[in-house]
Amino acid sequence: MVETKKSFCRMCHAFCGVEVDIEDNRVLAVRGDTDNALSQGYTCIKGRNMAVQHHHPDRIRSALKRTPDGNFEPIPSEQAMDEVAARLREIIDRDGRRAVATYNGTYAFLYGGLLQIANAWHKGLGSPSMYTSASIDQPGKAIAAMRHGTWGGGNVQVEQADVLMMVGTNPIASMFGGPRFAPTNPAKRLRDEQQRGMKLVVIDPRKSDVAKRADIHLQVKPGEDPTLLAGIIRVIIEEGIYDGDFCAAHVEGFEELSDAVRKFTPEYVEQRTGVPAQHMIEAARLFAGAALSGATSGTGTSMAPRSNLTEQLVLTLNSVCGGYLREGDTLPNPGTLTPPRPFRAQAMGGGNVPQAGERSRVKGIGAYMPGGDMPTAILADEILTPGEGQVRALITFGGNPVVAWPDQLKAIDALNSLDLNVAVDIKMSASTKLCDYVFGAKLGLERVDVGLLGDGWHPRPFQQYAPAIIEAEGDVITEWELFWGLAKRLGFDIVLPGGPMPMDQKPTGDEFFDLLCAGSRVPLDEVRKHPSGAIFPADVKIESREPGHDVRLKVGHPELLAELRDVRSEPVSEGGGYAPDEQFTHRLISRRTLEVYSSSARDLPAVKEAGVTTNFAWMNAIDLAELGVSSGDVVEITSDRASILGVVAETDDVPSGVISMSHAWGDVPENDHLVRTNGAPTNRLVNIDKHWEPYTGMGWMSAIPVNVRAVPDPVPTGS
């Protein structure tokens, strides 16, 4: 008999509500749940193929152990945990606790509670070596906030804005959109707000999906956002159209900022960024002239050079124009399964990046992420650099270092040099193939879950609880069971907000979430009562500034000023854009593709049928003609670090000199010949030792200077 049950999708962070038809423990069909107040029936191609994902023949169905001949043999998960714990014990005894690291990738964010348990696990073990994909995602945002400060009353969101500026984000494909645009059903929400009269400004080197809908699209040269944003701020200051009252009450460093941007004249900005001066001025006037405006940014700005500076300029622009909610305004989402807290119309923090956390042994970089974790951009070096504290064991939860960490060749060297390499994944990936042990993971419909990641970022206080609605086949685990199983074997406690996890008997999924959500504004039991999830209204008004509180937003922060001076003194090439020391003809920029999620979903037949067979190297017709290639031909793309292959595809969306390509495809270099079906890893082009950002260690992962040449179709190496 076919039964229909409710859940939510966890193939990306948008958590769309779904209705699932099930018969004999098999998923037959998945549809958008029109009763879900958040997603209102929206799904994308990935979510609609959840049945195929769950029953995919390539799924790992037991723990796997590498054999001496390099193959993998299935072993029971409990036995694998015994063996991994024994190896960890040896490493800890020999090299100390810091030698044990975890890398918590994309799926450690998507499943509720994994980051919290990872954090608690590291505390219990006494190892500071916790790493996540967030520090190779948009770490510039964390640095910018620490330098500039944040606003305690919350940001103007798309729903309230008269003008929204999107810098380097394309939510229609990514469901992301930055701090002022929550992920859900982006195309409709943007259309609704534009119909209300909201104006949209987009800054992107590519005519992205949102750029095509923009009132003004500033098609900046890759990596030239600092110059463009400085130019916009200059216009706003010179024309006196900033929010004077807000600046007088809450901002410091305005004079220093005015001085620093003075040299970014419209003429200079046009010559360097390729954006016509008049266009830039119109965008500045539109943004600053509106009653409520907000600028938001995504990964385009954080992957490109000078990510800390660009993110800080976005914050600075918002502060100068007062793009924040004010005292007495209603907060759209005060959180649901998090404890209640006051929201105040006052500046918080800012000043400098705390250097008190664990120090890396590499590049003088330290732990700076709000969760206290270490920057992933230096993890390969932490593994490769001998000496006290060297990382010798790595456990990866739902991540794919070989295709995601900046500087692939260094990442592969590091992974191959570990004493113990373990992962929890759903399939054999470019990275799990290098492991000693792999645990098979349960997928969304097979586990109890709560969408904790979205708690504070949904446009409304929405939450949903999802019970397990099918039973997983085989000996597969939820990731938190591995944390728990190893802690039990190694003999330490894991303390969650509601207290320590019981260690004598493994808690159930529900008990785990009860411990996690203790003290939440809405009790988890209340959330459990709503199968389609619900908006749990709250009338939280933004409170006034505390008496005597005199923290201000630092728009003239010394590091911002110093970086702006550096930008202004950089060499600029004749055609505009930063001139690197070597000659390169093109810039390769990052992008997301709707049909896949980083390295996930590309094995779904529907995705291939939709034409997404590889991560195409998108280039314009002029460039293709110059190279003598056409769509479907293979090119070699070379940076100052390494080369990859790419299957070219023609598009009008990028100007000459720009290649737009998605990340996290491909494999190790030996498999480059599979580019047509497997794609190419753009992370290999990143030269992490030549260019890296202060504090984060981020390499240039977008706007990468490259050369391109036509090459014959590749054949396997050695044949």
Ligand SMILES: Nc1nc2c(c(=O)[nH]1)N[C@H]1C(S)=C(S)[C@@H](COP(=O)(O)OP(=O)(O)OC[C@H]3O[C@@H](n4cnc5c(=O)[nH]c(N)nc54)[C@H](O)[C@@H]3O)O[C@H]1N2
């Ligand atoms: N050059 C370049 N590099 C980049 C980027 C870029 O734009 N350009 N982007 C960066 C960004 S923003 C990020 S976030 C990182 C992503 O970095 P990662 O998170 O390391 O990479 P993913 O490809 O998302 O890895 C996800 C892994 O989880 C597995 N998986 C899928 N479903 C499940 C599940 O249910 N449970 C478990 N346990 N595993 C599962 C997949 O098979 C895959 O192996 O890459 C970064 N790297």
Ligand SMILES: Nc1nc2c(c(=O)[nH]1)N[C@H]1C(S)=C(S)[C@@H](COP(=O)(O)OP(=O)(O)OC[C@H]3O[C@@H](n4cnc5c(=O)[nH]c(N)nc54)[C@H](O)[C@@H]3O)O[C@H]1N2
């Ligand atoms: N379908 C799908 N959704 C995803 C993902 C996916 O792989 N597929 N990945 C997820 C992840 S890990 C993340 S972090 C989020 C990211 O979410 P977004 O940040 O929205 O990611 P993108 O869609 O790549 O948008 C980045 C935009 O920046 C532009 N860009 C590139 N370089 C520059 C530059 O130098 N300057 C400027 N101004 N723009 C530039 C690109 O052309 C692109 O349009 O998306 C998530 N959602």
Ligand code: SF4
């Ligand atoms: S946008 Fe697609 S992949 Fe993301 S949650 Fe919704 S249906 Fe799932």
Ligand SMILES: [Mo]
């Ligand atoms: Mo990301």
